[in-house]
Amino acid sequence: MHRWTDLDQVPPGFGPSVVTIGNFDGVHLGHRQVLTRMVADAHAAGGGAQAVAVTFDPHPRQLHRPEDAPPLITGVRDKLELLAETGLDAVLVQPYTWEFARQSPEEFVRRFLVDGLHAVTVVVGHDVRFGWQNAGDLSTMLELGTEYGFTVEVIPEVTTPDGARRWSSTWVRELLVVGDVSGAAEILGRPHRLRGVVVEGDKRGRELGFPTANLSADADGLVPDDGVYAGWLSVVRPDAGSRERLPAAISIGTNPTFAGESRRVEAYVIGRTDLDLYGDEIMLEFAERLRPTLTFDSVDDLIATMNDDVAKARVVLGI
The missing domain is CATH 3.40.50.620 (HUPs)
Incomplete structure (x- = not known):
């Protein structure tokens, strides 16, 4: 093209x-x-x-x-x-x-x-x-x-099979801002995606046993509502014929348990602690929202919930 x-x-x-x-x-x-x-x-x-x-x-x-x-x-x-x-x-x-x-x-x-x-x-x-x-x-x-x-x-206007509503970008935005990424995917015909460069974060995820790739604030794409999602991470390499999609748990929010202030998008590649993605361009694709952002009373409670998130993500992603 x-x-x-x-x-x-x-x-x-x-x-x-x-x-x-x-x-x-x-x-x-x-x-x-x-x-x-x-x-x-x-x-x-x-x-x-x-x-x-x-x-x-x-x-x-x-x-x-x-x-x-x-x-x-x-x-x-x-x-x-x-x-x-x-x-x-x-x-x-x-x-x-x-x-x-x-x-x-x-x-x-x-x-x-x-x-x-x-x-x-x-x-x-x-x-x-x-x-x-x-x-x-x-x-x-x-x-x-x-x-x-x-x-x-x-x-003519292109509508849903039942004729109830016109397919539109506005409808997709309405779903994404409330975190309904699976509903948005039905209209898009594919998972919603973000694309950006991996930047350094607080490295708190690594300390907790869940090292994450932090997406740059200027990433392309509409960031869904705060919460935890099951999805996929791909490294974008212009010279590669295809991208390897790695299963991921994706977190969006301010990390309220640690009194965070800036909104972040970070992804943990399930089962992988050996990845070094700093400076790489990645694509995140969203499959399903697992839960909203929560504030935890202790780090132990947070880690237990993160383990539960990963287990749910595995089910959603079929791995």
Whole structure:
């Protein structure tokens, strides 16, 4: 999959293309259903059409209303990996700046979709908005399609099998902020993940017999609610063809038993005390919440509960 971070990186003569536009935060099942169908339609139509997604970094709301910007479910690198899994031919990650935002709807369509990507079909939802102050809507896109010679395919809302609710990134966030990682996984179609570098902590876990890998505070991904989770730890190595997933018990919180103040994400790889991960980039995947954060009266009580956490995690993870 081609990955571009500027329109100028699109090679001359690229296209024709079938293009869709969106933030695709989390790349949940609704996104995947639309994208895989779009890819299949583009490739089946003949004429060498390529399937392209245009997305944005940062999220537009972080520019227009930063105080109301949603926490991102996935970072850009994970989003690109997940988008690649849908079979897309290319993704343009457009820097969302004031210069870009101030384009009129027609300027955006002409510059990006027509001249840049040579779109023959543009795939949008009923609620599409684009251009300065969201002045462009579906009727605008249809009019511009007629003017510039591309068709517009309107995709219906993708809902749960019972039709009760639309798949959405908002729904995933609602579940993660209360710690329902298994519910979020049902919408994402995969475990929720965090990615970051392992940094030094207090080394208290090692003293207790549970050495942990502490995730950097600037890790990518939405951190779930405080608590203890069963999950997986993988070391990210760019030159490796695949990642070894190690079973883990993951703790999120401030360590109230020891009067901690800063919120931390730390993972104990079950059964392993020999790992040295400092400075490594790791990925944490969340399978199930085991319990909320608790304050213990003694270290012995804490260790007993941690042993119980590990036993429960083993059951959840099937090890």
